[in-house]
Amino acid sequence: MAPSFDNESSLFNFVVRDGNGVKGIVDSGISKVPQAYIQPTAEQIDKKNASNCEIPPIDLSKLNGPDHDEVVNQIVRAAETLGFFQVVNHGVPIQLLDSLKQTAHNFFSLPAERKAVYRKEVSPSPLVKYGTSFVPEKERALEWKDYISMAYTNDDEALQQWPIECRDVSLEYLRTSMSMVRNLLQVLLENLGVKPEDSMIDVLVDKKMVNMNYYPTCPNPDLTVGVGRHSDMGTLTILLQDGIGGLYVKIEEDSEFGKKGEWVEIPPVPGALVINVGDMIQVLSNGKYKSAEHRVRTTSTKSRVSIPIFTMPNATAKIAPLPEVVEKDGNALYKEFILADYMKNFFSNAHDGKKSLDFAKN
Ligand SMILES: O=C(O)CCC(=O)C(=O)O
Ligand SMILES: [Fe+2]
Numbered sequence: 001m002a003p004s005f006d007n008e009s010s011l012f013n014f015v016v017r018d019g020n021g022v023k024g025i026v027d028s029g030i031s032k033v034p035q036a037y038i039q040p041t042a043e044q045i046d047k048k049n050a051s052n053c054e055i056p057p058i059d060l061s062k063l064n065g066p067d068h069d070e071v072v073n074q075i076v077r078a079a080e081t082l083g084f085f086q087v088v089n090h091g092v093p094i095q096l097l098d099s100l101k102q103t104a105h106n107f108f109s110l111p112a113e114r115k116a117v118y119r120k121e122v123s124p125s126p127l128v129k130y131g132t133s134f135v136p137e138k139e140r141a142l143e144w145k146d147y148i149s150m151a152y153t154n155d156d157e158a159l160q161q162w163p164i165e166c167r168d169v170s171l172e173y174l175r176t177s178m179s180m181v182r183n184l185l186q187v188l189l190e191n192l193g194v195k196p197e198d199s200m201i202d203v204l205v206d207k208k209m210v211n212m213n214y215y216p217t218c219p220n221p222d223l224t225v226g227v228g229r230h231s232d233m234g235t236l237t238i239l240l241q242d243g244i245g246g247l248y249v250k251i252e253e254d255s256e257f258g259k260k261g262e263w264v265e266i267p268p269v270p271g272a273l274v275i276n277v278g279d280m281i282q283v284l285s286n287g288k289y290k291s292a293e294h295r296v297r298t299t300s301t302k303s304r305v306s307i308p309i310f311t312m313p314n315a316t317a318k319i320a321p322l323p324e325v326v327e328k329d330g331n332a333l334y335k336e337f338i339l340a341d342y343m344k345n346f347f348s349n350a351h352d353g354k355k356s357l358d359f360a361k362n
């Protein structure tokens with residue numbers, strides 16, 4: 001029997017502690033969202049206020065041909081302004097993208113007790129975490145999202161420890177996308193005047209994590225968010241979204257993408273992957289590349305899935321703006337820090353736009 005969802009502590013126990021997730025609330029047949037999910041007015045997403053980001057996806061197969069310079073320009077320009085772009089011919093098989101989405105739906109359709117074994121308090125593996133919202137203990141309003149997170153250390157550990165239901169496709173996704181990620185980093189770093197050695201790129205993508213996000217249908221999409229305003233903390237994020245839509249990015253500077261402060265939607269493009277710059281690249285580039293603020297709307301018609309790969313340096317890595325860039329700019333906008341300290345701050349606070357970067361500000 002589902003508890004009363006208007007009592008905060010019984011809702012918390014049902015959704016978070018017992019691992020039923022938002023999916024559990026929806027399956028119980030509610031007709032309106034519980035109070036705990038109602039966002040403050042300023043955080044509610046007005047669909048009508050966002051335009052579509054009509055920029056065509058970047059064709060990465062052209063990076064090694066006569067259009068090389070043009071493709072480099074497109075990547076750099078997007079990273080400097082919007083912090084988001086989409087890519088096609090990225091090397092990840094289209095069929096795999098379909099399997100990933102199907103796998104995410106299948107995983108979240110499992111009975112709660114099968115997923116709840118991976119809750120962070122009880123997970124048999126330190127690499128695997130199933131949860132809901134972002135930091136439920138700290139949030140004014142909960143996010144309408146459940147997720148499973150799989151950290152990658154090596155193939156053997158992934159094969160042994162990742163949930164069998166999502167393991168193979170997630171590993172294949174990681175395997176087939178990493179050379180694209182490395183190529184993109186190469187382009188971005190070269191444009192900063194750095195001749196990146198392979199070892200430098202190794203450091204930037206040393207840690208990887210595959211997440212599966214599940215946003216159930218929501219009876220009041222205007223009152224809730226799937227994910228609140230945030231930037232991603234790592235190096236680059238690769239995101240597979242399905243055809244539902246609802247990913248919005250805030251424009252940081254007036255540009256061809258729109259006016260500063262406006263929100264644009266990154267529309268679903270069949271076969272494409274979304275790439276976004278994370279906080280570490282904003283820091284390394286001394287603010288040149290933008291780790292964009294983004295958020296996700298919910299919908300009342302269909303559940304949505306998205307499958308990001310987060311890449312980041314090792315927790316012990318020292319991060320600071322690149323000396324080549326600081327020399328050119330004349331000053332460093334960010335101080336040097338240890339990644340573990342940055343992460344601790346990031347993961348112990350509720351989503352709050354780009355506030356995470358304040359930790360690194362000089
Ligand atoms: O679901 C999406 O489209 C984006 C999810 C996201 O921003 C994240 O997981 O960090
Ligand atoms: Fe994100």
